[in-house]
Amino acid sequence: MTMAQATPLSLQDLAEQLDMLSNQVDTLRGTNQLLSDSLINQIEFLKQENQALTNSFSKYVDAMKWNLTVLAGLAAVLTAVGGWIFKNNLDDAKKVAREMIDRRVEGQISEMVDARVEEVARTFRREQVISSTYVDYYLPDGPQPPSEFVLLKARKFKDVRFLNSLDAIRRSPDDVVILDLQNWVLPSGQRFIALPETERESQATLQIDGVLDQISESAVLVVYIRGRVQHLNTIGDRYVLPANNPVTLVGNAADGAYVVVGDRTLSQ
Numbered sequence: 001m002t003m004a005q006a007t008p009l010s011l012q013d014l015a016e017q018l019d020m021l022s023n024q025v026d027t028l029r030g031t032n033q034l035l036s037d038s039l040i041n042q043i044e045f046l047k048q049e050n051q052a053l054t055n056s057f058s059k060y061v062d063a064m065k066w067n068l069t070v071l072a073g074l075a076a077v078l079t080a081v082g083g084w085i086f087k088n089n090l091d092d093a094k095k096v097a098r099e100m101i102d103r104r105v106e107g108q109i110s111e112m113v114d115a116r117v118e119e120v121a122r123t124f125r126r127e128q129v130i131s132s133t134y135v136d137y138y139l140p141d142g143p144q145p146p147s148e149f150v151l152l153k154a155r156k157f158k159d160v161r162f163l164n165s166l167d168a169i170r171r172s173p174d175d176v177v178i179l180d181l182q183n184w185v186l187p188s189g190q191r192f193i194a195l196p197e198t199e200r201e202s203q204a205t206l207q208i209d210g211v212l213d214q215i216s217e218s219a220v221l222v223v224y225i226r227g228r229v230q231h232l233n234t235i236g237d238r239y240v241l242p243a244n245n246p247v248t249l250v251g252n253a254a255d256g257a258y259v260v261v262g263d264r265t266l267s268q
Helices: 010-131 149-156 197-214 230-234 247-268
Strands: 134-138 159-163 177-179 220-224 241-244
Touching: 134 149, 149 159, 149 247, 177 197, 177 247, 197 220, 197 230, 220 247, 230 247, 241 247
Parallel strands: 134 159, 134 177, 177 220, 220 241
Antiparallel strands: none
């Protein structure tokens, strides 16, 4: 087997190839120079920009340092002055608040004391009126005082008398008279409250008018009955109070004492 022999290059071909390689090298050198110049320009630009930013930031930091120094000094001054003002104002406020509280407390205490004194004074005046009033407890034909009489005695009137006769009633203008129809038992033995309505009204009218004729016009009559008596609505200007249970009996007797004193004051 025979191997093919390479054709040797001529001098002209070799010169052309060398020339082409030379052109490629020049092209590469030009491209490289362009890239190098561009890179150098970019680096220089970045250096300049970085320097500008550095200078600006340094100026900003310096300005901030100056502002902080001024503000710190101003804050110190304001703190010192404001602290003095606040402390003094706070002391003054505490003093004013304490004085206001003291005055308020004193005023409330004074009002409470005055109210209490007035309450005690009213109670004293009321008890004084009651303790100076006579009470006649009249139970027609009653053999003995009922339990309501004992309650009136405990109320501390000047004197409470039990009466079973109309003629025994005082004629003093300063009296309170109790007419007890609730516990009244007629001579026939029948209880008043058990009478038919018409007869009960008739009997009540006789008893009420009889007592009013017996006592002074300035005296107070309290009619004790657990029921309605129509005649009480026709009494006119006489001082008559109804009572339908032991509590209102004692209370109206005390109120009657006030009426007696008030009438006496008007008469003077």
